[in-house]
Amino acid sequence: MPARSRLSDAQVAAVARHHFGLSAPVPDLPAGDAFEDAQGVPVAVRESDGLAVAEIPRWRSxxxxxxxxxxxxxxxxxxxxxxxxxxxxxxxxxxxxxxxxxxxxxxxxxxxxxxxxxxxxxxxxxxxxxxxxxxxxxxxxxxxxxxxxxxxxxxxxxxVDPEPARTGGQVLFFTGLSGAGKSTIAGRVVELLLEAGSAVTLLDGDEVRHHLSAGLGFSQQDRDTNVRRIGWVAAQIAKHGGIAVCAPIAPYAAVRADVRREVEAQAGRGSFVLVHVATPLTECEARDRKGLYAKARRGEIPAFTGISDPYEAPTDAEVTVDTTGKDVEACARLVLDAVLAGRVQ
Structure with a gap:
């Protein structure tokens, strides 16, 4: 059975352009022998002399x-x-x-x-x-x-507009270690946005795990899938002008970059705000309200972010917050200022 890869909308369009003769080179596609679109519809099969392209329903030759x-x-x-x-x-x-x-x-x-x-x-x-x-x-x-x-x-x-139109929606994406304060700050930001009359949806990491990602484990592949699902739902909200607030750990830079691209493709440049809750590991362990770090130190939780699995700290965050010695209100107001600045640009 051929190895299948799922293509983004941009990659599907590139395949169609190549097939229609609008671009000469074979598009750069991910590894795999067969390709499908976001809905699982077959798009193309890789052959020795190039691509055999199926009919792509959306695009008329x-x-x-x-x-x-x-x-x-x-x-x-x-x-x-x-x-x-x-x-x-x-x-x-x-x-x-x-x-x-x-x-x-x-x-x-x-x-x-x-x-x-x-x-x-x-x-x-x-x-x-x-x-x-x-x-x-x-x-x-x-x-x-x-x-x-x-x-x-x-x-x-x-x-022709030089870039996709902005919808006015935004995705506020919190990332940080377990216990850093992501959910607490995100919850207060949501309250402040609701008080201001904004349409806002909270996609908390634990709740998404229970509903949207039920059945996924904690391997790197499953964690990546969970974050990408959160990103896709958030992008749909922003595409229609709403604000999505997300608070997963999201430890891997490549997956966060994928979510940023998805959101900005749907809602326009500047619609994705990455918030790094940069509370140090020692502070997170000291809080350890769920006892997770203690279990990870004892080897009872494998591949635990920050202990036995890496956390790739962002280099592209729009907002960085260290909650050590700061109250929730001050941290939330700092984030909210960045959100409001992005909405009026």
């Missing part, structure tokens, strides 16, 4: 789009890439609107915002016949004139 437009009598239609021009009166009677949304899921804010902008053109009273097509293009990998030509059109113009 440029040749197919061009053929269908020709059947409608659209010969070399004017193509516009991205959001419509500020002055829609420059648009002709027929427009092939191409939305470059590579790497985003079908229900992402970028797709919704792009489609809504063209809906506004229709609502303005202009007699414009539109065909709206989400495309896999990733600027500057694909020149917009070449993209328009691939879909059978002639480039009229483009208005």
């Amino acid at each position: 440029p040749a197919e789009v061009a053929r269908r437009l020709a059947e409608r009598g659209w010969s070399a239609p004017a193509a516009w890439v991205g959001r419509p021009p500020a002055d829609a009166t420059q648009l002709p009677a027929r427009v092939l609107a191409l939305l470059p949304v590579a790497g985003t899921p079908a229900d992402s804010a970028a797709v919704s915002a792009g489609a809504a902008a063209w809906a506004d053109v229709r609502a303005s009273g202009r007699e414009v016949e539109l065909v709206l097509v989400p495309v896999t293009a990733a600027h500057p990998e694909v020149a917009w004139a070449d993209l328009a030509a691939a879909y059978g059109g002639t480039l009229l113009g483009e208005r």
Whole structure:
């Protein structure tokens, strides 16, 4: 049975671009012989001479789009890439609107915002016949004139945002040793945000373990899976404008980086705030309310973070808090200041 790997939305789009002839090189993919998307749908199989690509339901091939437009009598239609021009009166009677949304899921804010902008053109009273097509293009990998030509059109113009639209949502992701104070501070931050009228959801490590990740153990693979599940749920909340507060240990830098990428792909740059609760190990052990460190020192708990398993301290945290000698309110206010700063940028 071939080794299967799951691809991100961006990787699926890269496979589609390669398959459609919009990019020459075979995309850089993770190890494995077969690949599927986030929903488990087969995408491609690795072969000796490259990739054998399955039909990818979301993405329509440029040749197919061009053929269908020709059947409608659209010969070399004017193509516009991205959001419509500020002055829609420059648009002709027929427009092939191409939305470059590579790497985003079908229900992402970028797709919704792009489609809504063209809906506004229709609502303005202009007699414009539109065909709206989400495309896999990733600027500057694909020149917009070449993209328009691939879909059978002639480039009229483009208005492409340099990065995904920000939804206004945020993920506040606490990381630190057991007993560092993550859950306590996170809980107070949630209270302060609710008092301010924000829509906020708390994804506490212990509660997620009980519900979302029931059945997972404490091997590195299972812990990574748990953190990625938390990150995915948080990204969905932020994508729709809410605030997610997460408080796992999340000891590994690579997994935290994966969560950051997922969140920012869904909710835009700056939507992920990493909070390192940097309380020293000695202080965490002194608290040890659950007796976990004592058991780990006796060898009763294998692979315990900070004792028999590493904790990779962040080098990319937006906020660092050492709770030693500080009260919860002061720590929570420090974090909240960073959240508010991110929401008004």
